[in-house]
Each structure stands twice: as structure tokens, then as C-alpha cells.
Amino acid sequence: MKPDSDELLGKLTFSSPISELMRVLFFYSLQYVVLEKKKKYHIFRQEDIVAFLHKSEKDTSISKLFLFAEKGANTRTNLPSRMKNSERMLCITAEKETYITTFEEVKYRCGEDEDFPLWWNIPLPLLTMKDHKVILNAKAQESFSLEDFSLKRVSDALQREDRLLEINADENEKRVFYFEPLLADIYLIDEVTSDLSAAEDMVWWAAVGKAWAQKMRRDGYEIHQVDGIQPSPIDLLGADDYLTCVWDEKILGYLCFKKMKEASK
Known part of the structure; x- marks a missing residue:
């Protein structure tokens, strides 16, 4: 049975065995993993992980891989000098967050931009702009295409x-997105396609109803509006008929109409 992708990511933590890490890397066709703890970042290639396993001679935890890097690193991170910003990689944090990100985003989180918030990878789609570039957080990258969000x-x-x-x-x-400002130049991406479609539909049928009512009045009918309750016998007294007004399966009210005079010319 093919494993569920969300389940694979959700179960992977610092305490997971390295064999599970390799499984996820192969599943997503990723070459790199980023381990983060207390704002310290270490990037490993698949070859690095295999070499560490060979040296350890056992399937140890991912946290041991981070500790191994800490002992040999004198800087906050070991970011490669040559790598495309668009390179996709797996990120695992000591705070039990696991997600797929890009090298560009990792550089920001590593401290090249101290103003980049720690909550950047909350499970909501976020967008920011820096140095004439549009940057999407991990959730936004999962949900949308970067090509759609050009500068x-x-x-x-x-x-x-x-x-x-x-x-x-x-x-x-057509898809429509609303950018809700959160902090400084960071925006929440909210897709409002269905909301706008519903609003346009509502406006259209409101216009249809208004046009119909105007025509009925020109044809000599008197129209009486009854809100939210079944028309009483008094409402219907002398009326020719009534219409039930329904929206989204909810009864909003009724229109009673009666022929009063000859149609106006």
C-alpha cells in the first residue's frame, strides 16, 4: 500500500530513526534535509546521511545526526555555497515541525534576515516580498504555484x-486571492474564489428579482413582501398567488401579488 504523504511527514521527528528519514527523502525525491534546533541549522545530503549510518554501524535517531554536525561546526549553519534557491529540501525541527521547503527560505530562517519571523512556517499560506522577490512559506508552496505569484x-x-x-x-x-496583511510585509493568502462567485451570484439574482418585480408592477400587480414566516390568510386575502423566496435552501420570505389595474403602457 502506498504511504500517505501527510502521515509520513507528520510522524517524522528528531527522535525518529534515520532509516525513516531516508524513506521520506526517497518518497519525495529529495536530496537534502535541514535539521534545526534553537536557530541552528545543518543541511545534509543523502550521501552524508549514508556515511553517518555506516560510521555509526546502527540505525540511530535523527537527533544524533544533528549532534554529530554540532561537534564539527563552528558556525550557526553549514549552508552550501552553491545551490539553487529553488532546490527543494526536507526540514525537521526540534519543535516537532516537519515540512518541505526551499533553499531560499532556509537561508532566510538561518539568520540572513533577522526580521524573518519564527512563526513563518505556521500551517497557513503566507507570502512576503524581499529584494524584489516573492517568497512563499512551506504551506503556500504546497498549495499554490510560485509562477502564479510573480513579482x-x-x-x-x-x-x-x-x-x-x-x-x-x-x-x-478564474481563481481569486486576497492578501491579508499580518505583520510588516507579510501577508496571509486567502483564496476567495468561491466567496466572490457566491456574491456575484447573489447580486445577479437580486437584479433578476428586482427586474421581475418592476415588470409585475408595470403589468398592474401590487406586490406585498412577507419576511420569514408563512403568509397568513390576511396576507393572501384577495391575492392572486404568492412566491416562496429561497436562498441556499433557506426560506427568506414570501412575495404576495394581486392584480390591481390594467398594465401601464
């Missing part, structure tokens, strides 16, 4: 009063 698109959206970004997913589908 120009995001910059234009943030200059709008409503901070909305529209993306044409395909010929028949």
Missing part, C-alpha cells in the same frame, strides 16, 4: 485597494 502580479495586487489577485487557471476557470 509583477503580487506588486500590482498589493497596490490595489482591495488587494485582490486574479489568476486564470484555464479558459473556463
Whole structure:
């Protein structure tokens, strides 16, 4: 049976055996893992981990791998000097967080930007801009394509009063995102496609109802609105009929109408 990807990540912690770490790296086709504890970061290649296992001669815990790096490191981190910012890697923290990130984000978290918040990898999609680049946190990278959030698109959206970004997913589908400011230049990405679609649908049918009511009045009908309750006999006295007004399976009220005069010309 194929393992569940979320379950694999959720179970991997500093206390997990290194064999489980290798399993996750192979499952996600990742070459690197980042271990973080108390703002100290160490990056390992698959070859480094295999060499450590060979030296240890047993399947030890991931925490021992971090301690091994600590003994041989005099700096806060051992970031490679040559690596693409887009390189995907696994990140495991001593605080029991495990997620897939990029080398660019790791550099920020390592201290190249001290203003980068520690809560950056909360399980909500976040976005920030720095040095003319758009940076997505791990959750945003899982949910969205970085190509959709280009620098120009995001910059234009943030200059709008409503901070909305529209993306044409395909010929028949449009996705809309709202950037909610959280702190400084960090924004929560909220997809509001369904909300806006529902609002547009509501406005449309409100316009349809208004146009219909105006036509009925021109045709000589008197319209009486009854909110939220079944029309009483008094409401229906002399009325030709009534309509039940329903939205999202909820009865909002009723319209009673009666022919009063000849249609206006």
C-alpha cells in the first residue's frame, strides 16, 4: 500500500530513526534535509546521511545526526555555497515541525534576515516580498504555484485597494486571492474564489428579482413582501398567488401579488 504523504511527514521527528528519514527523502525525491534546533541549522545530503549510518554501524535517531554536525561546526549553519534557491529540501525541527521547503527560505530562517519571523512556517499560506522577490512559506508552496505569484502580479495586487489577485487557471476557470496583511510585509493568502462567485451570484439574482418585480408592477400587480414566516390568510386575502423566496435552501420570505389595474403602457 502506498504511504500517505501527510502521515509520513507528520510522524517524522528528531527522535525518529534515520532509516525513516531516508524513506521520506526517497518518497519525495529529495536530496537534502535541514535539521534545526534553537536557530541552528545543518543541511545534509543523502550521501552524508549514508556515511553517518555506516560510521555509526546502527540505525540511530535523527537527533544524533544533528549532534554529530554540532561537534564539527563552528558556525550557526553549514549552508552550501552553491545551490539553487529553488532546490527543494526536507526540514525537521526540534519543535516537532516537519515540512518541505526551499533553499531560499532556509537561508532566510538561518539568520540572513533577522526580521524573518519564527512563526513563518505556521500551517497557513503566507507570502512576503524581499529584494524584489516573492517568497512563499512551506504551506503556500504546497498549495499554490510560485509562477502564479510573480513579482509583477503580487506588486500590482498589493497596490490595489482591495488587494485582490486574479489568476486564470484555464479558459473556463478564474481563481481569486486576497492578501491579508499580518505583520510588516507579510501577508496571509486567502483564496476567495468561491466567496466572490457566491456574491456575484447573489447580486445577479437580486437584479433578476428586482427586474421581475418592476415588470409585475408595470403589468398592474401590487406586490406585498412577507419576511420569514408563512403568509397568513390576511396576507393572501384577495391575492392572486404568492412566491416562496429561497436562498441556499433557506426560506427568506414570501412575495404576495394581486392584480390591481390594467398594465401601464
